[in-house]
Amino acid sequence: MADTGTSKLPSQARVVIVGGGIMGCGLAYHLAHEGCSDVVLLEKAELTSGSTWHAAGQITHSTSSFGLGKCVGYNIDLYSGALEAETGQSVTWHGCGSFRLAYSEDEMDWLRHTMSVGRALKFPMELVGPDRIRESHPFYNLDGVLGALHTPDDGHADPSGITQALAIGARQLGVKIIRRCRTTDIKQQPNGEWKVSTELGDITCEHVVNAGGTYARQMGEWSGLQLPMTSMTHHYIVTDTVPEFLELDKELPVIRDDKLVSGYIRMEQKSGLIGIYEKENPNTVWQDFCPWEAENELFEADYDRIMPWLENAMDRMPIFAELGIKREVHGAISHPPDGNPLIGPAPGVKNYWCCCGTQIGIGWGPGLTRELARWIVHGSADISMREFDPRRFGDYADKDWQVIKAKEDYCLRHEIPFPHFNRLEGRPIKPSPLYERLREKGAVYEEVFGHERPRWFARGGLEQRDYYSFKRAAWHDVVAEEMRAVRQTAGIMDISAFTKIEVSGPDAEGSLDRLVANRLPKKVGGIALTQMLNRRGRIEMELTVVRLAEDRFYLVCAAFFEQRLLDHLAQNIDADGVTLRNLSTDWGAMALNGPLSREILQPNTLAPLDNHSFRWLTAQEIEVAGRKLWAFRMSYAGELGWELHVPREDMLAVYDTLCATGEPHGLTDYGSFAMNALRLEKGFKGAGELTNEVTLPEADVMRFVKLDKGDFLGKAETEESAGSEALPWVCVYLEIEPDGIEDGHGGEAVLLDGEAVGATSSVAYGHTVCKILAFAYVKPEAAIPGKTLEVVIMNGTRKARVLDVPAYDPESILPRTDAPVGVAAE
Structure with missing residues (x-):
């Protein structure tokens, strides 16, 4: 039965989700599918009445992010049939495909790299020239276009239909959805539970989820949290009926024109739809407070702001030039400082989860909420969540800085995502x-x-x-x-x-020992390299542990793990007898x-x-x-x-x-x-290899693990993985044939006999050895020392060989040398 929205609020649930857009409903659906149906979703108005309802609803396989690519592939499969078959709710899927255009060699290189990542994900895509574009889309002005990435299985769907279908699927599995129930406060109780206060009463829960969309930042403040995101407004317009479209028997593919339109152009039934992310003068709203009465909120169109890009769009689609505009959509969307959503634990607290800050909810939402559901239920997601983890920001991310970075992100939305792209606004910090x-x-x-x-x-x-x-x-x-x-x-x-953290006190040794897979250094001045795991036996982080005194340890890890390490220690160590200092x-x-x-x-x-x-x-x-x-x-x-x-x-x-x-x-x-x-x-593995996706045996770092020591978090799962006869993948070290021009950037497909068997995680040119070197996760049959593989770099294949020793100083003599220089003494 569909929930009427007037159901009585229960007093308890395992999980309470606040927010009924694509992200909240997606999480409710996936929590239920992961076996957790004791879930209550609260929505202050109607489902989709925030940012979701005014979304354009597009999705593409065109992504250079391996993790997001996994999400996108899942979402397209969901929208194109699976979700409607499960729930009976139409999502109005239009599988029209799309072209991403390139006007310069830099843009063509971007598309070539995307092809290399897409090959690893087994996505249907190809690089095509102007003639092929014109065959599928005869109305677009292709002057100056060098080529395009054609992704034939892309499409668009009805955002409200998708969200309602996810809600129906969640309800069918026991989730309770209560509409017209505004949350007014979220506070953690002394016993660790969360009390969610609403207009209909209070509900306590083990886990609370902020899926508040444009309200998410101010909702975080109820709980003393600083969740960095800013509401930016985005336009799309719908033209009058296009006469040339009336006789078409097939929908035209979506055109993504990053250079001239800074957005997208597609059919909307028999009209045209133009979406623009202007690259200057971006507009923020609700910097301090999103009004609670806002519902299906739109703003008056600001044509002065978007006119240069709109004029370009008319030049590119001349058949629109004389038409009127029958609908203007100018709505608010959350932008985090770096453009990536906030998916995961909030910093400094336990069991408060972020499912917000998502600027592309339809394109990314269900896949990301599936991973968040796995994180909540099982203790780890199945893709690397490093780029989405809310704890990637520190207390420097105050409101003024958030606005500066959100404006920067908006203007970069349709710029070329070069490797190592450096976002310069709001620095130094x-x-x-x-x-x-x-x-x-x-x-x-x-x-x-x-x-x-x-x-x-x-x-x-x-x-x-x-x-x-x-x-x-x-x-x-x-x-x-x-x-x-x-x-x-x-x-x-x-x-x-x-990151530099000191752990001290009479219980410091015992507490730390239960959190690391290696033995702690026994002697003062000893150093150990180790990993911390989660309850699923996946890698939380790698760190160096130095024993400074009998009761004092110094922990060092990568900078972006600072809050993650502090939270992991605080939530797994009894505070009595242990002191943490962030240095x-x-x-x-x-x-x-x-x-x-x-x-x-x-x-x-x-x-x-x-x-x-x-x-x-x-x-x-x-x-x-x-x-x-x-x-x-x-x-x-x-x-x-x-x-x-x-x-x-x-x-x-x-x-x-x-x-x-x-x-x-x-x-x-x-x-x-x-x-x-x-x-x-x-041959030293880094953060790109040691992620929450993998166990220690899969990462091939068991030399840093002592299974004969006492119990530690994730030990049983590590032993199970170590004893498995068929690991799903293994990290290998590769040398790749160089060509003197292109070296790779990570995420590229690895092939065995022409079939994709994995993807690179880190790639760099080793000037000392004059080879491209990489780590990659591949199927076990490809992880054989001496095995010849291929790596797809910039859409071209290169020979690669699996190494079993470091390319440089394989016996590791040099770090141990004594005077005179170059003579090994140990």
């Missing part, structure tokens, strides 16, 4: 003590969790700015110089962006790597640095230039080296001293681009 010094030396920065980190250093007349290309960029040779310095002399890098901003850090690093560090400290006195994978508190710091004998570059972790106020003095000593030795600053290539040469 958290510059390190070395920021100005390194900027003066040519540093080109990127932002990671608010921190500014050098990517590369402009040298040899190269301008200090970002250079973008799907081929080798202008900085390629500069990165080669940085790598050469690290390999032959010494390099120094500002790594202050790393990520208070302390800086630098890496000193290379065969001459000892010669550079030793003159500035009284501490002996030979192998006997300072062993590999140990830490000591030493003085450098009169400043106390912690030195860790380790190297992500795979060379002799140290990480130096320094109080913020001493960072610049230590850096300047090392540079003065190192200058005669050829000490060179290097950045994250060189660091990534160096670690791939050494």
Whole structure:
């Protein structure tokens, strides 16, 4: 039976979802399909009455994101038949296909890379020329068009129909949906449960979900949460009936014209529909408060703002030029700072989930809500959620900054998504003590969790700015110089962006031991590399653990895991007897790597640095230039080296001293681009490989696991995976044939005998070994050392070979060298 909206509010449920748009109803549907039907969805008005109802309803296979691609493929299958067959509710699917046009070689390269990712996902798509476009769409002006990505199974559907179908499917499996019930507050109770206050009374639950759309940010404030998103307004218009469409017996494909229209053009029955994301003067609404009485809210069209793009659209579709406009849709859509939705746990609390900030709800929603449902029910999603995790932002993401970044994101909506695209508005946010010094030396920065980190250093007349290309960029040779310095002399890098957490107290050791798969270091000064897992046995994060004292440990991991690590510790450690200190901003850090690093560090400290006195994978508190710091004998570059972790106020003095000593030795600053290539040469897995998608055996990191130690979170699941005779996939290390122009960017298809068997996760050119190197997840039959595979790079196939040892220094002798340089002492 359909819920009338007047049902009595229950007093309890396992999950309460607040918001009845595509995201809320999608989550309710998928929670029920994952076996959790004790769910109540609350909607203040009618289902779809927020942003969902005014969506254009389009969806495309054209995406360069491997994770989003999995979602899109699922959604199209759902819309094109499965959902209607299950529920009986029409979604009005139009499977008309689409073309994404390219006017420049950069756009063509984007489409070639998309083809490489699409091959891994087994998507139907092809690159076509203007003649093929014209065969399917004779009315579009193709002047200047070089080609297009044709995705024949794309389409569009009725957003309200989709949402109602998801609601029906959820109700059929026991979910309760209550309309005309406005939520007024959400508070966590002392026992950990959540109390959701509404106009019809209170309901308590184990899990609460914010699917509030344009209300989501202000709803978060009820619970003391800062959820970064801003409402931006977007236009689409519907023309009068198009005479040329009346005689068509088949719907024209959607045209995505990113360059000239900054949007899309398609048929809407026998009319035309034009959607525009103007690339200047974007408009925000409801920056402080979205009015609760808003329902099916639209704004007056602002033609002055969109006119340049509308004029281009009329030029591209001349048959629209003399027609009137019969409908204007100008509605609000949530934009997070980086354009990716907020899907996952809210920061700093337990069992409060975000399902909001989604600017493309119809295109992305059901697939993302399926993953969120799996996360809530089973403890982990089945795709990497790193780019969607709400905890990817810190407390720097205040309201003013959110608006700046949302405007930037809106203007970038139809720009080419180049690899390493650098979003520059609202920065710097958290510059390190070395920021100005390194900027003066040519540093080109990127932002990671608010921190500014050098990517590369402009040298040899190269301008200090970002250079973008799907081929080798202008900085390629500069990165080669940085790598050469690290390999032959010494390099120094500002790594202050790393997350740095101190865990101390009488119960610190026992609490941490139950959360890591490796043994903790036993001796003071010991260092261990390990992973933390979730209850599904999937990887939460990799981290370095340093024992600073009997009851004090120092944890280091990638910058974007800062809040994730703090939450994981807080929610899995009894607060009594353990103290957590976040030192990520208070302390800086630098890496000193290379065969001459000892010669550079030793003159500035009284501490002996030979192998006997300072062993590999140990830490000591030493003085450098009169400043106390912690030195860790380790190297992500795979060379002799140290990480130096320094109080913020001493960072610049230590850096300047090392540079003065190192200058005669050829000490060179290097950045994250060189660091990534160096670690791939050494076969070190990174965050791209160690994700919530995979277990430790699948990631092939069991050498860091001690199953004979005591129990730890995810141990049973790890043992089950390790004992499996048929893992679904395995991480392999590849060397790929270079062509001197294009190296790959991640997500590319890996082929065995012409069939897709996996995809790359990280790719970089190793200048030391003169090979493209990659990690990839492939089917087990492809994961055989010496096996010849192919990798699809920019839509062309390259030979690849599975390696079983690092391409550089396979016996890992160099990091352990003692004086004189180059002689192994251990």
